[in-house]
Amino acid sequence: MDALTLCLIVPFASALACILCWRFPVAQRWLGVLGMVALLGAAGNLFAVVANDGIQAITMGNWAAPYGITLVADLIAAIMVLVAAIIGFTVAVYSVADIDANRERFGYYAFLHLMMLGVVGAFITGDIFNMFVWFEVMLLSSFVLMTLGGERAQMEGAIKYVVLNLVSSAFFLTACGILYGKTGTLNMADLAVKTKDLMEPELLTVTAMLFLVAFGVKAGIFPLFFWLPASYHTPPVAVSAIFAGLLTKVGVYAMIRVFTLIFVGDLLFTHGLLLILAGFTMVCGVLGAMSQFDFRRLLSFHIISQIGYMVLGLALFTPLALAGTVFYLFHHILVKTNLYLISGIANRYSGTFYLKKMGGLYSAAPWLALLFFIPAMSLGGIPPLSGFFAKFAVVKASLAGDTMFGSGAAILGAVALAVGLLTLFSMIKIWNEAFWKKPDVNHPVNTAAMTGPQRWLLFSPVVILATLTVVIGLMPEFFFNYAMEAAHQLLDPTAYIEAVLGGNP
Amino acid sequence: MELVLAITIGVLFSVASYLLLRRSVIKMIFGIAVLSQAVNLLILTASGLRSGSAAFVEEGSTALSPTAADPLPQALILTAIVISFGVLAFTLAMTQRVDETVGTDDLDEMKSTDV
Numbered sequence: 001m002d003a004l005t006l007c008l009i010v011p012f013a014s015a016l017a018c019i020l021c022w023r024f025p026v027a028q029r030w031l032g033v034l035g036m037v038a039l040l041g042a043a044g045n046l047f048a049v050v051a052n053d054g055i056q057a058i059t060m061g062n063w064a065a066p067y068g069i070t071l072v073a074d075l076i077a078a079i080m081v082l083v084a085a086i087i088g089f090t091v092a093v094y095s096v097a098d099i100d101a102n103r104e105r106f107g108y109y110a111f112l113h114l115m116m117l118g119v120v121g122a123f124i125t126g127d128i129f130n131m132f133v134w135f136e137v138m139l140l141s142s143f144v145l146m147t148l149g150g151e152r153a154q155m156e157g158a159i160k161y162v163v164l165n166l167v168s169s170a171f172f173l174t175a176c177g178i179l180y181g182k183t184g185t186l187n188m189a190d191l192a193v194k195t196k197d198l199m200e201p202e203l204l205t206v207t208a209m210l211f212l213v214a215f216g217v218k219a220g221i222f223p224l225f226f227w228l229p230a231s232y233h234t235p236p237v238a239v240s241a242i243f244a245g246l247l248t249k250v251g252v253y254a255m256i257r258v259f260t261l262i263f264v265g266d267l268l269f270t271h272g273l274l275l276i277l278a279g280f281t282m283v284c285g286v287l288g289a290m291s292q293f294d295f296r297r298l299l300s301f302h303i304i305s306q307i308g309y310m311v312l313g314l315a316l317f318t319p320l321a322l323a324g325t326v327f328y329l330f331h332h333i334l335v336k337t338n339l340y341l342i343s344g345i346a347n348r349y350s351g352t353f354y355l356k357k358m359g360g361l362y363s364a365a366p367w368l369a370l371l372f373f374i375p376a377m378s379l380g381g382i383p384p385l386s387g388f389f390a391k392f393a394v395v396k397a398s399l400a401g402d403t404m405f406g407s408g409a410a411i412l413g414a415v416a417l418a419v420g421l422l423t424l425f426s427m428i429k430i431w432n433e434a435f436w437k438k439p440d441v442n443h444p445v446n447t448a449a450m451t452g453p454q455r456w457l458l459f460s461p462v463v464i465l466a467t468l469t470v471v472i473g474l475m476p477e478f479f480f481n482y483a484m485e486a487a488h489q490l491l492d493p494t495a496y497i498e499a500v501l502g503g504n505p
Numbered sequence: 506m507e508l509v510l511a512i513t514i515g516v517l518f519s520v521a522s523y524l525l526l527r528r529s530v531i532k533m534i535f536g537i538a539v540l541s542q543a544v545n546l547l548i549l550t551a552s553g554l555r556s557g558s559a560a561f562v563e564e565g566s567t568a569l570s571p572t573a574a575d576p577l578p579q580a581l582i583l584t585a586i587v588i589s590f591g592v593l594a595f596t597l598a599m600t601q602r603v604d605e606t607v608g609t610d611d612l613d614e615m616k617s618t619d620v
Contacts, residue, residue, distance in 0.1 A: 129581055136588045140595060147599055152606045156615040159603055162596060163533055167525065170540045173585055177548030180578065234618055 003046040004058055004071045004124055007081055010042045011035065011117040018110035025104040029096055032109030036089040039116060043078075043085035046124075050078035051482070055489070055499040057126065065500050066187035070126030072500050075486035076326055080123045080253055083330045086468070087245045087337050088116045090461035094341055095238040097450075097457035103148050103236070111148070112242070115141035122250050126500050129176050129186045131254065132169070135218070139165055142247060145239045146231065157234030164227040168217030175210035182207070189500035192261045192493055201265045208263035208270050215258070219251030221311055222280035225304045229288065232303070233296035233353070237344030240296060244303055245337030249329055252310050256325065259314060260490040267317065267404060274315035275405060279412050282308030282419040289426045295343040295353045295434070298426060299336070302379065305419055306332050312412055313394045316403045322487035324393030327480060331378070331386040331472060338375040338465035342368065345458050346434055348449040355430060360439030364447050369435045371459075374466040376431065378473065380424035386472035389480065391420055510550045517543035528612045530603060534596045541589035545582045552578040 014035025021027040050056055050073050059068035073081070092112065099108050118138025125131045147158045180186055182203060183194045195204055213224065220228045228248070232240050263270050285305025292298040310332070313325030343353065345368055350358045362369045378385035381392075397403070398413030439445050450458065472479050489495060521543055524536030552575060560576035562569055607615060 129584075133584065133588070136592070140591065143595055143599070147602065150602050150606060153618045155599070155603045155606050156618050158599060159530060159612070159615065162599060163525070163537065166537050166592060166596070167540070170537075170544050173541075173544045174547055177544065177551045177578070177581070180548070180581070181551030181553065186577075230619060 002058055003042070003049045004056055004073055006042040007039070007046050007120050007124065008071075008117060010039045011113045011120060014038065015110045015113035015117065018113060019107065022107070025101060028104060028107075028109045032112060033089075033092045033096065035109075035113055036085070036092040036116075039120075040085040040089050043082045043120075046073055047078045047082045050075055055495055057499040065126075065502070066185050066190035069130050070187060070189070070500050071124050072126035072189070072496070073124045074489045074496055074499075075482060076253070076256070076490060077123045079326065079330055079482065079486060080249070081120050083333050084116065084119050084123070084246055086465075087242060087333060088112070090341070090464055091238050091242040091245075091337065093457055094241070094344075094461045097454040098238040098344060099236055100149075106148060108145070108148060111141045111144045115145060115242070117141075119246050119250055123253060126188050127186050128179065128188055128191065128258075131257075132172050132176055135172065135250070135254075136169065138247070138250065139169065142243065146235050146243075148239075149236070151234075153234045157231035160227045161231035164217060164224075168214050168224075171210055171217070172214035175207055175214060178203075178210065179207050187500065188257065188261055189493075189497040192497055193501070195262055195265065198265075204263065205266050205269060208258070208266075211258050211263070212255070212270075212273070215251045215255040216277070217251075218248065219255060219311070220248045220281075220304050220307050221277050222284050222304075222308075225281070225285070225307075228304060229292075229297055229300040232300040233294060237296075237340060237347065241337045241340035241344070244299065244340050245333045248303055248307060249310075249333055252307060252314075252325075252329065255311070256314055256322075256490065260317075260322070261493050261496070271315045271317050272405065272408075274311055275408065275412060278308045278312035278315050279415050280308075281305065281311060282415060286419045286422040286426070290422060290429070293355045293433075295346065295355055295358075295430065296340065298355070298430065299339050299343065302423065302426070303336060305423065306336070306379070308419070309391065309394050309416060312398065312416060316394075316397050316405070316409055317491075318397050318400065318403055319484065319487045319491055320393060320400065321397035321403070322490050323480065323483040324390060324397055326483040326486045327393055328390040330479075331390045331469070334465050334468050334472075335375040335378050335387065338462055338469070339372075339379065341458075341462050341465070342372050342375070345462070346372075348458070349445050349447070350434070350439075350443055351446060351449075352443060355433035357440050357443045358434040359437045359443075360435075360445045362435040364439075364445040367459075371462050371466050372431070372435065374469055376427040377424075378469050380427045381420045382424070384473045386469050386476070388473065389476040391416065393480070393483075506554055507550060510546065510554070514543055514547050514550060517546065529610050530600050530612060531610060533612070534593070534600055537596060538589070538593050541585065541592075545585055545589075548578050548582055548585070 017031045018028045055074045057072040121134035217224045282305050289301035310325045310328050313321040378387040381387045395413045398409045403409045521536050521540035557572035
């Protein structure tokens with residue numbers, strides 16, 4: 001079977017199988033984990049095919065593009081699918097110990113797989129309206145995951161999450177409609193061709209701004225990020241970990257897609273705006289994080305500031321900068337998910353997410369401290385971990401002087417460095433509060449919080465992700481070459497367009 | 506006809522914005538429902554209104570007649586309606602659950618997680 005369709009069929013089949021086993025939670029649990037293993041296989045296969053044979057594209061229902069719906073995977077899409085599958089697998093393993101029986105009984109694993117289906121679909125679709133549909137698949141399943149359990153905090157977070165994401169979907173749909181009205185096509189490769197010789201470029205820029213708002217809400221860029229820190233710390237840890245890792249990055253990916261393929265007519269305006277927004281996103285995110293004392297809320301604000309780095313790479317629009325963005329994407333997904341998973345284990349030991357009440361974890365659980373140290377330092381950008389190379393590429397690109405913004409880009413490079421320092425500061429704050437200081441007398445560390453098998457299930461995903469972070473840091477060249485190739489494909493979309501439209505554009 | 510529809514869309518968008526800004530959860534949900542209708546109407550109008558024949562290929566010919574309406578926007582709207590129906594059902598169920606657990610309809614009182 002085709003490598004692309006397989007990546008969609010596997011999570012869909014797993015979700016269906018979980019629903020068919022509705023009355024047997026244990027079977028759902030096994031299917032949930034095994035389905036993720038299968039998805040990992042399918043994603044690895046897709047990545048291998050794309051890395052060896054170049055861009056893959058197929059059109060559904062045997063209708064030639066641009067009429068049929070196209071599935072297409074270039075290198076960045078294949079990388080994202082692979083990383084998503086890794087996150088899906090680790091979170092599924094963690095969920096076995098973390099998700100309570102009631103949530104399992106009400107279809108947790110089915111919705112986890114449906115969400116993965118939406119995420120993978122959004123990565124490999126070649127049609128802008130189809131992307132909207134995959135976004136909705138992803139959103140609706142994420143709504144269910146967020147509200148499943150129905151605790152008061154969850155509902156309060158969910159209402160903000162749901163409403164703001166639905167408004168952003170409305171913007172997305174409006175933008176699709178106007179774009180179709182202007183060009184008469186929805187296929188992204190075809191759009192790239194048709195928008196080049198469009199009569200009124202101003203109208204195209206207006207549409208670009210609608211897409212910017214739509215994807216900006218989902219990615220959590222300034223000033224559209226407020227739903228994120230209001231909701232991501234409310235569901236169970238496994239759910240917030242997969243949200244933090246994947247969902248905002250789907251927004252970033254969609255932004256990269258449209259702002260490298262379709263809206264490249266008025267670069268100075270669109271990408272200049274992205275550059276300014278990137279700066280504010282980085283600064284606001286990190287300042288928000290510094291003032292927080294809830295473990296997961298602090299991490300939520302860090303998602304925002306890190307999104308700023310990725311948007312910065314996109315805005316600079318040079319091969320090195322885009323390669324930095326791609327590298328940043330997969331580094332960040334692994335690290336951020338890991339930090340959330342660790343916050344869950346820390347919560348089991350201390351019984352709270354509130355940093356001031358935590359303490360003494362270093363002496364009680366030294367291995368957890370080491371496992372926290374790796375992703376935390378990676379997020380702060382300490383060599384030789386993955387975050388250093390991601391930041392290095394983006395900052396180097398902004399200081400290189402070959403961007404269209406000249407010295408303006410260098411200012412953003414300086415901002416990025418300062419934000420990196422503040423990121424390190426707030427990671428050290430977590431270290432000091434939760435691990436280093438003496439335990440709170442009222443909240444002693446409970447070392448018997450986990451049974452043996454639970455410990456295995458909770459720690460092994462963390463170990464896997466931390467190992468990946470170290471591996472990326474120790475052999476960055478291997479990974480950066482892929483990022484560079486992905487960046488070249490993004491900057492010169494000829495191959496992408498040819499793969500989709502074939503000989504007759 | 507375009508002008509009438511354009512004004513209608515504008516009115517719908519402003520009604521939706523007003524409702525979305527209300528403090529009551531249920532009014533906010535109504536805002537989302539109106540918003541999705543406004544967007545559907547906008548897609549129909551933006552992709553060109555044509556008073557031609559239905560989008561069928563006539564017997565004996567292989568291409569769509571040039572006067573025929575464009576079938577794609579209608580397909581898009583149909584998809585969007587189905588999605589917004591599902592979303593609305595979910596949000597209403599969620600509103601009921603919010604009412605049960607939080608015990609209020611006022612968004613300003615849902616701040617216990619924002620510390």
